[in-house]
Amino acid sequence: MSGCPYFAKRDIRHQQKDEEERDDSQDGTNKASKGGIIYGDYLQLDKVVTAQVLQSELKGNKIHDEHLFIVTHQAYELWFKQILWELDSVREIFISGHVRDERNMLKVNTRIHRIVMIFRLLVDQFNVLETMTALDFFDFREYLTPASGFQSLQFRLLENKIGVPDNLRVPYNRRHYRDNFRGQDSELLFESEQEPSLIQLVEQWLARTPGLEENGFNFWGKLEVNITKALKMEKEKLERKPESEDKDEHMAEFHKQRDVLTSLFDEKRHDHLVSKGERRLSYKALKGALMIYFYREEPRFQVPFQLLTSLMDIDTLMTKWRYNHV
Amino acid sequence: MSGCPFLAKKHQLFTSKHLTDEDDDAQKGINRASKGGIVYGDYLELNKVLDAQVLQSELKGNKIHDEHLFIITHQAYELWFKQILWELDSVRELFINDGMRDERNMLKVVSRIHRITMIFRLLVDQFAVLETMTAMDFYDFREYLTPASGFQSLQFRLLENKIGVVDSLRVPYNRRHYRDNFQGLDSKAILKSEQEPTLLKLVEQWLERTPGLETDGFDFWGKFEANVDQALKCEKQKIEKMPESETKQEMLEDLSKQTELFTSLFDSKRHEHLLSKGDRRLSFKALQGALMINFYREEPRFQVPFQLLTSLMEIDTLMTKWRYNHVCMVHRMIGSKAGTGGSSGYHYLRSTVSDRYKVFVDLFNLATYLVPRSWIPKLNPNIHKFLYTAECYDSSYSSSSSCSSCSSEDSE
Numbered sequence: 052m053s054g055c056p057y058f059a060k061r062d063i064r065h066q067q068k069d070e071e072e073r074d075d076s077q078d079g080t081n082k083a084s085k086g087g088i089i090y091g092d093y094l095q096l097d098k099v100v101t102a103q104v105l106q107s108e109l110k111g112n113k114i115h116d117e118h119l120f121i122v123t124h125q126a127y128e129l130w131f132k133q134i135l136w137e138l139d140s141v142r143e144i145f146i147s148g149h150v151r152d153e154r155n156m157l158k159v160n161t162r163i164h165r166i167v168m169i170f171r172l173l174v175d176q177f178n179v180l181e182t183m184t185a186l187d188f189f190d191f192r193e194y195l196t197p198a199s200g201f202q203s204l205q206f207r208l209l210e211n212k213i214g215v216p217d218n219l220r221v222p223y224n225r226r227h228y229r230d231n232f233r234g235q236d237s238e239l240l241f242e243s244e245q246e247p248s249l250i251q252l253v254e255q256w257l258a259r260t261p262g263l264e265e266n267g268f269n270f271w272g273k274l275e276v277n278i279t280k281a282l283k284m285e286k287e288k289l290e291r292k293p294e295s296e297d298k299d300e301h302m303a304e305f306h307k308q309r310d311v312l313t314s315l316f317d318e319k320r321h322d323h324l325v326s327k328g329e330r331r332l333s334y335k336a337l338k339g340a341l342m343i344y345f346y347r348e349e350p351r352f353q354v355p356f357q358l359l360t361s362l363m364d365i366d367t368l369m370t371k372w373r374y375n376h377v
Numbered sequence: 378m379s380g381c382p383f384l385a386k387k388h389q390l391f392t393s394k395h396l397t398d399e400d401d402d403a404q405k406g407i408n409r410a411s412k413g414g415i416v417y418g419d420y421l422e423l424n425k426v427l428d429a430q431v432l433q434s435e436l437k438g439n440k441i442h443d444e445h446l447f448i449i450t451h452q453a454y455e456l457w458f459k460q461i462l463w464e465l466d467s468v469r470e471l472f473i474n475d476g477m478r479d480e481r482n483m484l485k486v487v488s489r490i491h492r493i494t495m496i497f498r499l500l501v502d503q504f505a506v507l508e509t510m511t512a513m514d515f516y517d518f519r520e521y522l523t524p525a526s527g528f529q530s531l532q533f534r535l536l537e538n539k540i541g542v543v544d545s546l547r548v549p550y551n552r553r554h555y556r557d558n559f560q561g562l563d564s565k566a567i568l569k570s571e572q573e574p575t576l577l578k579l580v581e582q583w584l585e586r587t588p589g590l591e592t593d594g595f596d597f598w599g600k601f602e603a604n605v606d607q608a609l610k611c612e613k614q615k616i617e618k619m620p621e622s623e624t625k626q627e628m629l630e631d632l633s634k635q636t637e638l639f640t641s642l643f644d645s646k647r648h649e650h651l652l653s654k655g656d657r658r659l660s661f662k663a664l665q666g667a668l669m670i671n672f673y674r675e676e677p678r679f680q681v682p683f684q685l686l687t688s689l690m691e692i693d694t695l696m697t698k699w700r701y702n703h704v705c706m707v708h709r710m711i712g713s714k715a716g717t718g719g720s721s722g723y724h725y726l727r728s729t730v731s732d733r734y735k736v737f738v739d740l741f742n743l744a745t746y747l748v749p750r751s752w753i754p755k756l757n758p759n760i761h762k763f764l765y766t767a768e769c770y771d772s773s774y775s776s777s778s779s780c781s782s783c784s785s786e787d788s789e
Binding site: 164199 | 414415416417418419420421422423425426427428429430431433442445446448449451452453455456457459460463464467488491492495496498499502503505506509522523524525526527528529530531532563
């Protein structure tokens with residue numbers, strides 16, 4: 052501390068303190084002379100930091116923990132907005148066709164990964180609200196009715212724009228989820244169901260994966276031939292082995308594997324599963340995805356592979372989010 | 378899916394879709410009125426919160442995508458700062474009301490301080506989200522931000538002050554007082570936060586009253602000093618009886634160092650000197666109380682107080698980690714360039730990651746004085762009744778504001 056150059060001047064600063072009191076009158080001058088915006092105005096903190104009104108207080112029975120409840124939900128909604136910002140920008144890149152310029156892949160991937168990072172934070176955020184006990188929540192819960200997370204517009208928009216299908220939603224109260232909203236909100240929600248979702252856009256992109264062209268590399272055709280041949284050889288190898296319990300087990304396993312792989316090439320079966328909602332991507336898109344997996348180390352497929360991984364991360368994290376919520 | 382009771386009615390659900398949509402718009406007012414009460418969006422004032430994101434780059438005609446993330450991240454930080462201040466002020470209030478004499482309030486205090494640490498943990502992790510922005514992307518909109526700067530974050534300063542960061546220990550920058558960044562009401566609020574009792578001050582006063590310190594009572598300090606004295610003497614005699622060797626010399630030297638250390642511990646004048654230098658922050662008596670709580674943490678009456686001391690150190694640790702994460706990120710974003718607030722940016726921030734800003738540094742340093750269990754003065758629960766809960770009506774409590782008023786906890 053003795054070497055600190057400002058230390059010596061400490062007394063001077065304290066002498067100046069009296070002058071500071073006169074500074075209040077210079078309120079306007081300082082800001083104008085600097086020009087430009089200051090922190091609090093830039094972030095519109097006058098709006099953000101005054102938006103916490105406790106219902107329990109309004110009703111004359113202020114409960115301390117309600118503040119945490121409010122701030123937590125507001126933080127969630129701020130981040131939902133950010134996710135929508137990133138999501139819409141990515142969808143736009145696909146919709147506008149700019150995704151065909153593969154230089155845009157870095158941007159797409161970065162933004163989807165950013166969504167993943169935000170979801171990670173949102174999953175961790177439950178730990179903070181969990182410092183509130185059930186007893187403390189009980190003390191103010193009555194003042195909240197009928198407000199409910201079902202009315203979170205941004206959450207629904209998020210689900211729809213990623214690609215949660217309406218007909219797979221679990222209904223509740225025998226009402227459509229959109230019934231919780233009116234007017235502009237309801238329209239926005241409807242739009243988000245109609246416009247291309249992330250999964251639809253990714254599906255179209257996957258279907259265009261280079262190497263699928265039948266009159267080109269014909270990945271799928273070659274794969275089917277290879278698998279059929281390899282399975283045949285496996286079978287012959289196994290059959291040549293002497294009879295034993297092991298052999299029977301191996302044969303059973305082999306048949307299972309063969310059935311799984313054979314079903315892969317059964318397009319009718321795929322379409323059936325899609326109609327049931329058990330598969331979501333088109334057959335062609337699935338081929339593209341498998342191609343990217345197998346050839347992920349090829350320079351052209353490296354970033355696309357990262358994108359597919361990040362898309363799965365989003366699903367994983369949303370599931371964790373839902374589970375934590377429960 | 379086949380077992381789902383609603384699935385059978387799926388057609389009904391969807392055919393009625395069109396009807397309800399048209400009718401509902403007209404029923405807008407009726408539905409809410411008939412329900413009564415508040416809806417989610419209004420409860421959370423989302424019309425304010427979600428309408429507060431204005432990109433400077435867009436205003437200036439050059440919209441940069443990543444600026445939105447920058448804004449949201451800082452707004453989230455400020456929301457959580459508000460929450461921390463809410464918890465902090467409520468805890469300070471509890472201490473100010475009755476000095477924490479009603480020990481039933483300890484659970485609340487510890488829960489809220491712990492909640493503050495949980496929030497800080499989140500805030501430390503939050504950097505990872507902003508770090509998805511590259512330095513190049515930041516560069517594209519940084520020019521539109523001047524002169525806005527984190528130095529102007531009112532809540533951050535209030536937070537520092539109310540916990541107990543000492544003004545004279547702050548690292549100056551631009552040769553200006555940190556309060557100069559604020560005007561009018563904000564400046565007044567900051568001045569107030571410097572003058573009102575800080576968490577550090579309130580905890581100090583509480584520690585000074587730790588049961589067992591009374592010199593005419595258990596006299597922990599007196600007993601402890603005597604025990605340490607004797608134990609060190611014994612150690613010395615034991616070592617001196619050993620045959621001459623290099624090991625013996627080393628052991629004697631170690632013992633000598635240890636003796637010096639403990640002599641300094643019991644030296645109240647030395648403590649006052651370190652206090653005036655800012656190397657120590659708690660009073661001598663408060664330090665004794667903290668050491669007592671540490672040694673006897675398993676006694677029922679000290680269990681929750683011990684948790685409190687642990688959480689207070691956790692706050693310091695997490696704030697240091699926050700500052701460090703901030704430094705690393707800033708370094709990556711602007712290298713060695715100056716900050717928008719005019720400071721040296723990275724260099725200034727790096728200097729704040731130091732013990733100067735550690736409020737409860739004394740609690741950390743208590744680990745210096747740990748001793749073998751056998752040196753700690755023995756307690757006899759039959760004689761030393763203070764180990765269990767306090768008797769509400771004994772003479773050490775102000776009898777007027779005792780148990781009945783304690784239960785009205787909403788004095789915050």
